[in-house]
Amino acid sequence: MHFIKKRNCSMKRTDNLKSIRKIDLSDMASLLSDFPQQCEEGVKIGQDYKLSSSLKNFTPSVILFSGLGGSAITGDLIADLVREEVKFPILTNRDYTIPNFVNEKTLVFVISYSGNTEETLSSYQEVLKRKAKIIVISSGGKLTELARSNKILPLGIPGGFPPRTALGFLFFSAFTLLQKLNLIKDRGKETKETFSSLSKLKEELSPDMPFERNQAKKIAEKLKGKIPIIYASNRLSAVAMRFQTQLAENSKQFSSRNLFPEMNHNEIMGWNNPISSLKKFLVVFLKDAGDFPRVKSRMKITQSLIADYPAGILELNTRGESVLSRNFSLLYLCDWISFYLAICNQIDPTPVERITLLKKKLKNL
Template structure:
C-alpha cells in the first residue's frame, strides 16, 4: 500500500504542476538592477533545482550563478547578491545555516519551501518567498520546486524563460511517461545504472542517479561528456560487473553518438533516449520517467522506495552535532 501510494506521487505530476501554477510569491521586490550574482542553496531532492537553474542560466543570464550544497557560503557572496534557499521541508540544516549566513552578510535572501523554519524566517524578515504544496517527499516534488523557484526569480526580475504550467502539462500528457518508466525498470532491474549526458543535461543525469540511489537502493554513476572522454571512457576498456548505460542524448550531438558507438563496441548495453530542444520539458519528462522506474525497481525487489534509512540517520546525527560541525566550518573559513 505504501509503495503504491508513493508511486502515485510521481504519476500525478500534471496535477502537481497545476497546483503550483496557482501559487504566487510573497514579499517580492524588483532586483534586476544592481544584482551582481545569484546563489542557489539546496540539498538532495531540493538541491537538484539549483543544477537545472545553473544550466539554464548559462545561456540567459549575464551574472554568475553559484550553487551551494553544503553548510558554507563562498566568501564572494555578499551585498548585491540574490541568494535563494530551496528546501522542501523548510528545515534542512545545511540550507537553513546558509540562509542565516547570507542574511548576516547583507545579501538579498529569498525562500522556496513547503513550510518549516525557513518560511517562518522569511515572514519574520519580510523576505521574498513562495510556498509549494506539502505532504510529499522532496524528490517527488521536483516539478513544484523547480517551477516555484523560477516563478519566484521572475518576480524578482530574473526571467529564465521557464514555460508556464499549462504548456508543461500539455507536453507531459502527450508523453507516455508511465510506460517509459516501467520499461526502463525492466531493463535496469538487475543492473548498476550509469547515466551519461552532455554537460547541459547533467542535472537530468544526476537526478536519475539520485532517484535510483534513494528509491531503488542501488549504487549508480553519472558521467558527462566531453569531459568523460578524458578519463571515464578508458574504464570501459576492461570493464567487469553488471552495468547498463542510460544515455540522454540530444539528436544533433555527434559527441554523444560517438560515445554510444564506443560503449556498444566495448560490449555494454546502451539505452539511448533522444531529447528535443525543449529543455525544461525534457528535464521534467525524463525526471518523471526515472522516478517511476526507480520506484518500480524497488517494488520488484520487495523494498520500500520511500524509506531512506541512512539519510534519516544522518539528519539525526547532524542535529546532535550541529554546533561542532559549524565550528569546524568557521575555522576553515578563518584559515
C-alpha cells in the same frame, strides 16, 4: 532461457497493480501521477507570491540557490535551462557555508522543503550576514520561522511530501519568480507545452499502461540487477543528476554519472578493467536534440568504443519543442523508471531509512 525467465517475472510484477500496491506501501505512484498538476500549482504559487520592493528592478551579479537534496536540484535545472540566455552565473550551493563572493549584489534562493535542513539553516545565517537579497522557499519548519523573524516573507509551499516529490512546487515557483523579476524571459508558451507533454506522459507511463507499451517499465526491467552508468551532455547535467539520485532514493540502487565532453578526457579509459565487473554495468545515454553537434559525434563514437564492455547500452531521448518541455519530459520518464525499478527490486520506493538514521546519529553528537 534464464534471461527470459527473469524478464517475464519483472513484466508480471510491474503490470500487476495488486503486487505494485503491496510493495509501494507509501503510494509513490500517486505522487508521480500528480506531478503534472503539482507543476501547475507551482506556477500559481509563484504568481501569487508578493515580492519584496527591494527585489524590484534589482539586477544581481550572481544568483545562488542554497539547499540540499531534492531542494537543491531546482537551481541546477534552472541553470541548464537559461545558460544561453542570462549574463550572470546561476550556481547551486550544497553546504553549511557559502562562497566568499556572496554579497549585497547577490540574489540567494534559500530552499529547504522541510525547513529543517541543518546545512541550509547554517548557510542562511551566513547569507544574512553578507546582506544578500534573499528569497526563502519552504513548507515550514525552522527556516520559515527564521525568515519571518528577519522580516523576510517566505514563499510557502504545501507540506507533507517526501522532498524529492515536491519538485513541481519548488522548481516552478522559483522559475516563475525569476520571470516576474524580469531576470529571465517569459516562458508562458514553453510552460504550457511542458504541462501538456507531462500530462500525456502521465498516461503513457502510469501503472495501468501495460509493459509492452510502457517505456519506463521496459527500461526498469533492463536495469534490474545492473549498475546504471549515466552519460549526458552539459545541457542535461541536472536531469542526469536527478536520475542518479532518484535511482538511489527510490530504487535503492547504486549508479554513476558523467558528462560529455569531459568523460572523453578521462573516464573513457576506465572502460578496460576489471572486465568481469564492467559486465555488470549498463550504460544509459541521455540525449537531447539541442546537444552541441560535436558532442553528438563524441557520444556516437564513444558508444562504438566501449560497446564490448558493459552489459548493454541504452538511449533515452528528450521530446518536445522547447528546452523546458524537453528537459522535463526526460526527467519525468526517469522518475517513473526509478519507481518501476523499485518494484522490480521489491522495495518500497518512499522510505529512506539510512538518511533518517544518519540524521538521528548526527543529533546525538
